[in-house]
Amino acid sequence: MKKTTIITSLLTGALAVSLVGCGNSNQSTSAAGGKNDPIVVGSKNNTENYIQGEMFADILEANHVPVVRKLNLGGTNVTFQAIKSGQIDMYPEYTGTGLVDILKKPLEKDQKKVLQEVSDGFKHWNIDWLQPAPLNSTYGFAVTQATAKKYNLKTISDLAKHSHELVLSFPQEFDVRPDALPGLQNYFKDKGGFKFKNQFQIDYSLRYQPLLQGKSDVTVSVGSDGDVAGNHLVVLEDDIGFFPAYNVAPIINDKKLKEYPQIKAPLEKLMSLMTDEQMQKLDWEVDGPDKKEIKDVAKDFLTKNGLLK
Incomplete structure (x- = not known):
């Protein structure tokens, strides 16, 4: 990563x-x-x-x-x-x-x-x-505490249930890599397909800005990002074991x-x-x-x- x-x-x-x-x-x-x-x-x-x-x-x-x-x-x-x-x-x-x-x-x-x-x-x-x-240090999804509370988001499975109501921002390649969005959409193909109301790409270094500015509801994070703790964000649990290990x-x-x-x-x-x-x-x-x-x-x-x- x-x-x-x-x-x-x-x-x-x-x-x-x-x-x-x-x-x-x-x-x-x-x-x-x-x-x-x-x-x-x-x-x-x-x-x-x-x-x-x-x-x-x-x-x-x-x-x-x-x-x-x-x-x-x-x-x-x-x-x-x-x-x-x-x-x-x-x-x-x-x-x-x-x-x-x-x-x-x-x-x-x-x-x-x-x-x-x-x-x-x-x-x-x-x-x-x-x-x-x-x-x-692998991929994940971060949301604000307010969004997590509003939609009761704790896991990726929770996110899949509400994805059609939310806007996703993501860094380069996340929408084409098999270990990222396409793989998740395939995994949930019989449960709504992990499709978002809207989604857009952002530069990797700026991936938290749309979330903090209210332009997106969900952003792609990395497990150890300081921005998560610094901005009191919630990282959703990978309850399906989808993302690979980067220990x-x-x-x-x-x-x-x-x-x-x-x-x-x-x-x-x-x-x-x-x-x-x-x-x-x-x-x-x-x-x-x-x-x-x-x-x-x-x-x-x-x-x-x-x-x-």
């Missing part, structure tokens, strides 16, 4: 290859020393992934592991190429992205099966998946994990705390009106949850 980037940049193939070696404006090196090589921590260039990468680095440092930060690298292709080529050693990745975008396998909705497939598939590159978070997890070079086995437990403890609701709050601290620094948001959360010594 793609999210709005913090810094938009044009990356050529040559730049992608040399990115980590050249560094970027977000890199820093831990003062921790020792005979062992540092772990180079990367992240994609969206708020959520950037926060998680910073948390990984903080946890490693707290466990006496030398760290080099190479955060905010780019999209999936750039970041995965960096770990595959050894320019970084770990970063936060999504199970669904690993399965579909990287391994080029069909969509799978069973989260355990997805984890098993990516764990097995990434062994080809000597990359391990740690336990994923409950956080699921986030640390992926790491297996040699580094063997070299520093003490990092597995605290990283997986962090993952256990990463719910949709929690990530929404953290994203909003950065992207909302307060505009906090990512490093401060990450450190504050880890300290409050006993992950920093």
Whole structure:
């Protein structure tokens, strides 16, 4: 699932290859020393992934592991190429992205099966998946509290019953992807077909504006969007298990994990705390009106949850 980037940049193939070696404006090196090589921590260039990468680095440092930060690298292709080529050693990745975008396998909705497939598939590159978070950065539908109350909307099935009374706004591709609107219309074809009174497309980065401005009743959301918590929206439960799983997890070079086995437990403890609701709050601290620094948001959360010594 793609999210709005913090810094938009044009990356050529040559730049992608040399990115980590050249560094970027977000890199820093831990003062921790020792005979062992540092772990180079990367992240994609969206708020959520950037926060998680910073948390990984903080946890490693707290466990006496030398760290080099190479955060905010780019999209999936750039970041995965960096770990595959050894320019970084770990970063936060999504199970669904690993399965579909990287391994080029069909969509799978069973989260355990997805984890098993990516764990097995990434062994080809000597990359391990740690336990994923409950956080699921997949599609959903968001409505205001007033709309949820008026139509008694709690689930996607509820939305299907009232869709003909409502206006839907959606980002690019949602009306053509089989795992999006066409698939839902097929699923509910004998129950009204999931047809809306009206629907229109909006830019991904602006997907909440029509809803907040009263121009639509329902908008397409992503599970961990900060706008959901920041604007007190209601995300409808996927009671039919329609959308695929995009659970986030640390992926790491297996040699580094063997070299520093003490990092597995605290990283997986962090993952256990990463719910949709929690990530929404953290994203909003950065992207909302307060505009906090990512490093401060990450450190504050880890300290409050006993992950920093």
